[in-house]
Amino acid sequence: MILLLGNDAAIEAQPGTTADSPDGFSSDAAAPISIEGPQVTTIEVPDERPLDAALTEIKTIWGLHSTADAPTWVDGNNELLVLAVASTFKCPVGDPNKENESDES
Amino acid sequence: MRVNSGSDIQARQMASTEGIAGTASATSATTLTSTGFSASSGPNTGHIGKIVAAGPNASGTGSTVFGVIVSNSTTVLTVDQWYNPATLAAGTTPNATATYQILPGGVSAFYMALTTNATGPSATNTALAEELSGSGWTRAIATYAHTTSAATYTLVKTFTSADGTPRTINKMAIFNALSNGGAFGQMLFESAVPSPPTLLSGDTITVTETVTI
Numbered sequence: 049m050i051l052l053l054g055n056d057a058a059i060e061a062q063p064g065t066t067a068d069s070p071d072g073f074s075s076d077a078a079a080p081i082s083i084e085g086p087q088v089t090t091i092e093v094p095d096e097r098p099l100d101a102a103l104t105e106i107k108t109i110w111g112l113h114s115t116a117d118a119p120t121w122v123d124g125n126n127e128l129l130v131l132a133v134a135s136t137f138k139c140p141v142g143d144p145n146k147e148n149e150s151d152e153s
Numbered sequence: 154m155r156v157n158s159g160s161d162i163q164a165r166q167m168a169s170t171e172g173i174a175g176t177a178s179a180t181s182a183t184t185l186t187s188t189g190f191s192a193s194s195g196p197n198t199g200h201i202g203k204i205v206a207a208g209p210n211a212s213g214t215g216s217t218v219f220g221v222i223v224s225n226s227t228t229v230l231t232v233d234q235w236y237n238p239a240t241l242a243a244g245t246t247p248n249a250t251a252t253y254q255i256l257p258g259g260v261s262a263f264y265m266a267l268t269t270n271a272t273g274p275s276a277t278n279t280a281l282a283e284e285l286s287g288s289g290w291t292r293a294i295a296t297y298a299h300t301t302s303a304a305t306y307t308l309v310k311t312f313t314s315a316d317g318t319p320r321t322i323n324k325m326a327i328f329n330a331l332s333n334g335g336a337f338g339q340m341l342f343e344s345a346v347p348s349p350p351t352l353l354s355g356d357t358i359t360v361t362e363t364v365t366i
Binding site: 058059060061062083084085087088089090091092093094095096097101102105106107109112113114121141 | 239240241242293294295296297298299300301302303304305306307308309311324359361363
């Protein structure tokens with residue numbers, strides 16, 4: 049499943065690992081390096097991944113790739129996952145660039 | 154850290170040109186037999202790390218699948234397994250007379266594995282010592298992400314322990330194939346887990362590999 053997230057506050061991905069065990073940890077993050085301009089974060093979620101696990105990983109990934117609280121939009125090839133991500137982040141569905149291309153054709 | 158075999162994987166992925174097309178004379182759950190292959194003579198030689206895509210035979214019979222070549226002779230390609238290209242789930246063994254192609258380039262490396270072994274990573278390692286399997290720990294496909302214009306990408310996988318024995322996760326590694334039937338694929342990265350956590354049954358760990366390209 050491919051997920052596309054509009055990313056207006058993109059950063060170079062930061063290292064990090066977390067665990068919920070009593071011995072869990074979070075690593076010290078380096079200062080984020082910003083990437084200029086609106087970008088798109090592509091996430092490829094294995095089809096085998098249950099939805100709740102997919103959402104956990106997507107939230108982790110978003111925090112590694114952006115300083116924004118939420119994507120500016122979400123799109124993808126799996127409607128259920130797209131709607132779940134839109135609900136989680138409270139962001140609109142649909143790539144505005146894709147809509148523009150359709151208008152021109 | 155990127156291990157030495159990881160350099161081989163990346164070189165193949167970025168610039169390898171060799172491709173082959175042909176017709177099989179036999180297939181099995183992990184092999185495809187034909188002629189004209191350049192035999193492997195060790196890690197990262199021959200067609201190791203490339204994708205062989207197999208389709209229906211000349212009569213239109215058979216599955217459409219691919220496999221990651223883990224070794225080969227001049228007549229037999231051995232793959233980790235056959236995959237359904239749409240889902241990456243296990244695919245049906247191709248027809249004995251399937252048409253096939255070995256594609257230029259190399260397969261992606263998106264399998265994440267964990268170990269309790271605490272010995273530091275080494276560039277010369279080709280396998281993850283004491284790799285965990287079963288009870289929620291088995292090597293699995295990670296979720297890949299990349300942001301346009303970024304010089305980085307991430308692989309993320311959440312593991313949930315179903316293990317009666319507490320496990321301290323000391324290292325992780327990224328491979329280009331499943332571990333299957335003694336064929337473990339090639340290791341691209343091996344990394345120490347900082348402040349290694351100990352997980353009990355029911356605990357989860359979300360592991361992130363951040364790669365600078």
